[in-house]
Amino acid sequence: MDTERNPRDHIQSLERGFAVLQAFDEQRTNPTLAELAAATGLARPVVRRILITLENLGYVRGEAGRWSLTPRVLSIGHHYSASHAVVEVSQPHLLRLAEQTNESASLAALDGSEVVYIGRVPVRRIMSINVAIGTRIPAHATSLGRVLLAWAPAERVQQVIDETGLRAFTERTITDPAEFRRNLATVRRQGYSLVAGELEEGLVSLSAPVRDPAGNVVAALATSTSTARADLDRLRGEIAPLVIRTAEAISSDYGYKATSGKATSTVHTAHEGFF
Secondary structure, eight states: OOOOOOGGGOOHHHHHHHHHHHTOSSSOSSOBHHHHHHHHTOOHHHHHHHHHHHHHHTSEEEETTEEEEOGGGHHHHHHHHHHOHHHHHHHHHHHHHHHHHTSEEEEEEEETTEEEEEEEEOOSOOSSSOOOTTOEEESTTSHHHHHHHHTSOHHHHHHHHHHHTTOOSSTTSOOOHHHHHHHHHHHHHHTOEEEESSSSTTEEEEEEEEEOTTSOEEEEEEEEEETTTOOHHHIIIIIHHHHHHHHHHHHHHHTOOOSSSSOGGGSOOTTTTOO
């Protein structure tokens, strides 16, 4: 792979095109050109040319001065799923986990300082935000993120700390960097993460790592519930082993083979001690 980066290789127009696409959200489902320009910080003539190009390609539609996305944008996410076998491999396991726990089951990957849902089987709505494929949540305050960061290089962990400042979402959110690193070490040692009420009051989630054929942690599997239904001792004693076994089954179907008789969730601790 070519690791050299030249500033001239950066295509600014492509970056701006994605910025316009990403400006469509729950607050701007049918925005005007002016609203998109304000959201992206781009000049109106630039946004207009980008919208016309995207319209010609079939990704947006303009009508009466307002713009909306077309179903074609879903193909981008479909291409991700088609090119990442772990998403397809995980689906029957997510369904089985949801049936066994009667709670939502999710698969997520790390993207910068956030985790992105790439697979999900919902059971009942437990969060005030709408969780769907593509939903992004802070890595530092979630069990999914803690699992993905627990096996990440030290510099990646530091990057998340620097970018987020370990922002507090509730009184329970871990905001001290030293405590955060200790928590990641615990996650790595026990093979799972249990987070209660750190992203949102009343939300409890438990996650375990999913590995690729080389043994790298590339995704996290989670089951989510609410504090009203959760018994933390039962989660640790009964549900954690179930989630770990399910994550191991996904890893195995994805091509990962354990190199010892130990559980796959406790091997490949190459970064042990960096916290």
